[in-house]
Amino acid sequence: MTTLGLLSDTHGYFHPNLAGDLSGVDRILHAGDVGDPAILDGLEAVAPVTAVWGNVDDASIRRRHAEHERFTVAGLDVWMTHIAGRPGRWQEGMGAKLAANPPDMLVCGHSHILRVERVAALNDMLYVNPGAAGKQGFHQTKTCLRLTVEDGCATEAAVVHLDPDTSPAPASDA
Template structure:
């Protein structure tokens, strides 16, 4: 099973994602979707699992939960938007990770792409960074990977380009 993972679109869905996610079986969005149009477009393209983020309005919060806990192809997954990373989890997420014991923990929010194994809890943490145009990140990113019999393989980082255009220096006369 091939998964496309994205987060922090902030109302901007890069058209290049349609190409990068063309062979994906599902898309997973780790929150801060922004505009409902983004969610509508993703749903029309592929099956999607999504959580809401701190910038998402009531319309998105009515369609997406705060957390998702599910099993796919033998892999147990926990996804939320704000949760921290190994050694720096929020108290809520730390308690949920101890209770649920997922193989994979996904979050967004920081706009920092991160793939870290939490050896203490035995969970792989992935934050795909941010693929939208708003925030402090320099490079817009998403990820793609495969799940086979409970194992994650072929993990790829997708770079979508710089977050914003660097303004040209004014011409000197």
């Protein structure tokens, strides 16, 4: 069993709960808009990091990381990029690339909107956007994910609300 920490859109902000909330993960995936190389250094103190650059990242991040990463972790084929769009509304050219060689999991950011879903049209690919862990943007809740991988399959995803006291209240059945 392997546990991944997934985040995106830190925009130069290392949330004070981030290290604790990702403690114990085997690897951290940062899907771009890092904002400051110190963010990656701080994450490396928690676990090994694989990252891509996003549209706000300058040359210091772009020299260290690629725009796209395709790799295998615990048997899971992962493709990570910052701007991919979303199922049904892919970024120009992304839909064709995914259709030609779909990964088991696509991780992206950019929208600041937390979204996890299976895409039946792409061999049940798992689409993951961990939302945004930084302060900058329209999002109101800072999030990241913990994802469990076993035998090449993502088996469990847990949303981490970095500011638990400001998370939306659960819906009631009343």
